[in-house]
Amino acid sequence: MTVRTRFAPSPTGALHVGGARTALFNWLFARSQGGKFILRVEDTDQLRSTDEAVKAIYDGMDFLGLDWDEGPKADGSFGPYMQTERLHIYKEYADKLLKEGKAYYCFCTTEELNKQRKEAAEKKEAPKYNKTCTKLTQEEVQNRIKNGLPYVIRFAMPESEKIEIDDLIRGKVVFESDLLDDFVIMKSDGFPTYNFAAVVDDHLMQITHIIRGDDHLSNTPRQIALYEAFAFELPKFAHIPMILGNDKKRLSKRHGATSVIAYKDMGYLPEAMINYLARLGWGHKDEEIFSREELLKMFSLDGVTKNPAVFDVEKLNWLNGQYIRKAIPERIVDFCEPLLINAYGDHDIKHISKIVSLFLDRLVVIPDIVELTEYFFKDNFTFTEKALNNLKKEGALQILKELKEKISNAESFNKEELEKAFKGLAAEKGVKLGVIIHPCRAAITGRTESPGIYDVIEVLGKEKVLERIDKALVS
């Protein structure tokens, strides 16, 4: 039997990191097993689902390179893959349950249900539906429907049953059916609820492995009861731990960016994101850096941990730096170019490329390039206080003057010649190199830190360098 997994997001917002990690694990598992990865959009919440969110999910998947074998915008013989296009299917299956007496119509209003729940809470009982509507006769039910009373369809939960989940990650988990109530499977708007639609679709789409967040573990017994009512074959379940914020609470906007697109916009590379997400809740020996190919080779469900993981942007930062350094420089230049042009106006790509290459070791995220390179693009760059102090130091201006003489006479303005000039001057004056370099750096960059000074001078060019030294001398 070939493996079939699915990622089934509800389009109520951007693809967040938790969802992305679930998608990743499903993708990795299916592809590493030679199986199929399916995308199904669970858009049955009419209030919260939006087309923009569907698009946002595609964008997030696209950024991470998680492509699906079947789903919207792809082929597949188990479609449609948007749940709202499958309404007739859910109705058919609900009717089947109705006919077999495994489900029933319910006309209770929200107010009535709230009242029931409140009463149950006061009596310290489980807030279960009290089955009022099971007492209705066939006739009463038909009449109410005829009269246009709104209704839902409830699943008749079997009594006194033990429902066992054999979870691939958690092992055996047992629930008592008596603690579960007759949950709604079809809403009054004719749309299915999550637990119902998921079961029908997972069966029809022949999903073999349901890999999803831990938060669904408690929903699983309801779904298993449904599988049993339909006599569907049970898929394998694998509940992966959730991703939490630094306060160990469910990750939310309060913790900062949560959508993968936000991370894209902040300048994180997709391979860094994939690597980081893979390591949240999964590990393999002592290794930290995994290419997509390596993940495909090494990923397995028994490497998945049970405990929740805190999203740590510091580690993501480190990984991103690793991947920036590992990347083909031209690719990083391509990422930087539009940001630099946007900040400093049009510049020759060759010039930009030279500048960016000086900063490859210094980037944590791509947009760092903008602030780091200001003095390459602007002549009225700002001076830091420390840099100003370096220029005020005794002898600083004198040495700058001599440096200017020296390099303006240099035969050519390349790194090697410059180094010779600096070292020559240092030897003549009997001072350490830093005594020359520090004021020079301050004068031409306005800062106390930069790439190697010879590199900076070379890329900046003779004219600008001499100009800046002059400016420092007169001020």
Next chain:
RNA sequence: GGCCCUAUAGUCUAAUGGCUAGGACGCGACCCUCUCAAGGUCGAGAUACGGGUUCAAUCCCCGUUAGGGCUACCA
């Protein structure tokens, strides 16, 4: 409240009964060095607590505590 899940350093994890509990991020120091990075070396830092089982428990069992989830006509 009920039910369920989880528990190795600040964080991500390795080690599933047996050497000084391993690696990574972060942190500190040092090296390299013109600065900042990058890179290298070293260091501090953990088995939540209490009971069992066992010759031996991070590991198995029970309890406590803590955190999380479900308990919707959300998914």
